[in-house]
Amino acid sequence: MAIEIVQPSGVGLSKIAVSETHGENSPYFAGWKAYDENPYHEKDNPSGVIQMGLAENQVSFDLLEKYLESNQEAASWGKKVSGFKENALFQDYHGLLSFRKAMASFMEKVRGGKAKFDPERVVLTAGATAANELLTFILADPGDALLIPTPYYPGFDRDLRWRTGVEIVPIHCESSNNFQITPEALESAYDHATSMNMKVRGVLITNPSNPLGATVQRKVLEEILDFVTRKNIHLVSDEIYSGSVFHSHEFISIAEILESRNHQDSERCHIVYSLSKDLGLPGFRVGTVYSYNDQVVTTARRMSSFTLISSQTQLLLATMLSDSEFTEKYIEINRERLRKRYETIVDGLKRAGIECLKGNAGLFCWMNLSPYLSENTKSGELEIWKTIMEEVRLNISPGSSCRCSEAGWFRVCFANMSEETLEVALLRLHEFMDTRRRERNMLSVL
């Protein structure tokens, strides 16, 4: 259902309201609509559209359910130190201390204890979406710029720009070096922004990367940190997929780099985290801004009044996340299951003749269909995307929505469905590629 902004003849709306910056008319969202209209269901609609555009983690859901069933106390009001009444009245923007402690501890576990987190620096928001917007409001003014490496999460165009008036200037990354960020690309983006008379306020990276599904190398993190220090700007590290790395030693958090540098200059660094991906609880809306900058912490906390997490949810999760035995086991099993899924999809795609970027994290793979484009352009990419959506009935995300500078790359999510559904999707893709190759061969023979 298209959302039309109809201007009533009478009273007008704001510029923000009528702008298109919410971005919901892009192909990224068009695919979702196709899915909404004809969703796949194993029994009821086996020929429907399979949703592979939603980065949701459903592989470890059973672990959560099992925990709650065997820990009834964790999920009840009565036994808590602060019972129902106190909880119902609690709207302090500092957040429940027990929950902040639990979040800090969980973040440490996800990083294998390689970095320490202070609960006093944890600012709670209703989701990472809100956390990213909040930081943008704090670090930049309307018209200022944030540098973001491409390809990036399509939602950033809306989340970071819409209400804040801040601009995104891309840091172009290329497949020739696996889309890693280079110092040259950083400088080039900075200069480009400056030439357009925009003040650059910071660099925002996603580590592990969405949509690449790969962690940022230590060397690259050091270079980025040096760059932002040289330019005296901020660094936001969105680490919401940090618990989804297949092998824990492969993820380096900016927190570790800062600790290794004795926190010199760390007040320009801020981490965004959330339980939506790693814990598979996107419905709960739990995000956090973790900042090494006192002024940012104070401001973020006060601004979080617009996006507080329900005290009920904080209470429930405080107990669960403080349970070390549960969280360690969960993190380990979750990693393992994601790794297996990744291997399944990458192997399946390979057999269909499709290569992917070598990934090691996340809920998706970065697939390369550029050899199969009719023309190596954005319209060539959108053409094949449309075909895949309509004929193969898979909703995947085109690289152009992620501002990728090279055509033909696609993000394919694999964790939001059952293993059976994944097999169905791979089968469909396999058949499609076979047909395509046969057609090509026939054409080349003629």
Next chain:
Amino acid sequence: MTQTGHRRIQNSGLEDESREQSSQSSTTGMRLIVPLQGIVQGRGGLILGSVIPCAMFYFLQFYLKRRRSPPNPPQEQTSNPPSPTDSSSNLTELSRSASRSNLLLSRGSIVRPHVSARVHSIAKANDSPYYIGLDRASADPYDGLNNPNGVIQLGLAENRLTLDLIENWITEKLSDSILGGGDSRGGLSVSGIATYQPFDGMMELKVAMAGFMSQVVGRTVSFDPSQIVLTSGATPAIEILCFSLADQGNAFLIPAPYYPGFDRDMKWRTGVELIPVHCRSSDNFALSIPALDQAFNQARKRGQKVRGILLSNPSNPVGNLMTRETLFSLLDFAREKNIHIISDELFAASTFGDEEFVSMAEIIDSQDADKDRVHIVYGLSKDLALPGFRVGVIYSFNESVLAVSRKMTRFSPISSPTQRLVTCMLSDTTFIKEHTERNRERLRAMYDLFLEGLKQVGIDCTKSSGGLYCWVDMSGLIRPYNEKGELDLWDKLLNVAKINATPGSACHCIEPGWFRCCFTTLDEKDIPVVIERIRGVIETCKSPS
């Protein structure tokens, strides 16, 4: 509010200059100050001859650095962390006025990365009595047994009178489960709520909320679930409407006195202005249309574009209800000026008087032409005593506004376990009916007791019929009869009598001496204590000083 250990920052972020990490060096400040001292102290001759050029040179540097962009930060770092000195306080003055540039750089000083202009006003210490009082009361809360000399909280519009009913309901209906499922497994299930939900709220909750609002807000008119957008509290609901209806620099007219939080909620990030329309005690603080008109015209003369009116009905802090006539007149006014109306009806079910609450929804019911300009804000923080759960509503008759709000609320959605629990609660219409009635009764009882107590010490209130507070007239006690006198009394009440009440000036009341006193955080037995303490203050006010 829970006390959460030490607060990290009490003061302006700029005072962080004294903290352990990077900070401007104090040496630069000294270099500026010393030559100036020479001029100021009038040492003449040779010294002046060299000092004045130096000073001018420094000012020139300062001026040039402001013009240059982007400024280049130093390559080195100072080896000595700077310590707070007098000169560095001058530095902070200069920095504040030229917040954007890395001025006063010289070799060896570390400069912090720039933050948004709005940070300085947000991060600085709360200087409003509204916030100061709240902090003091939560730091030293009164407890009849354990802390009888603590601060009695009358500054927080929180309703504790019916929490026992809600607690019982949860125990019975949900087997005490936080997840609030109420299904066969006793609600210990995350299925159905763990995954992504529509950001503007689950349909089941919209339906239940529409039902609830039809009962307590609409009364004679019903609410349509498809016109509801759910938000994490009324705070983001108001902000979303401001973002949608007004551009930066535009204004909303707002009857004063008004809820102090609006200054923050509506302005911080949206850049919208608030223009108070002053109400008077002679009118029982009712809104007068001529005053509204005058405020509108004055704004126009100033070149300020007014986009709408924000009402709160029942009013906060006064507690009066808008009459049907006034609401119709307001709609006429809005139509004439072609502006919006945001009706904040957060206290709709918290009425206890003889007057009837009338929602804007009822007024608009028969007026198709003007539907596009009316938007209602609601939530469960007051009427259902669940402020911690963060449940707010935008209810609009304007499809475009709804479309925008649905997208914007992705930044402020309601947590799914809460949606589930609240859906259960609101769907239990028997419970809701009983709760609404009990709530009204208890509010009435407490209000009567409180009013009676105040009367005994010779203090009056406006006649109010709604809200969780009364609007108390202490103008007879203040000396002089102005804001300073009022703040002196506030201070006495807070620090001597240990009562936190919100002074009218924090609510932008044009008449001094009025205070908002919330009575719903009290037990009946606390009221005599409050009255005695007030009596004590009255005596000190009346005695010749």
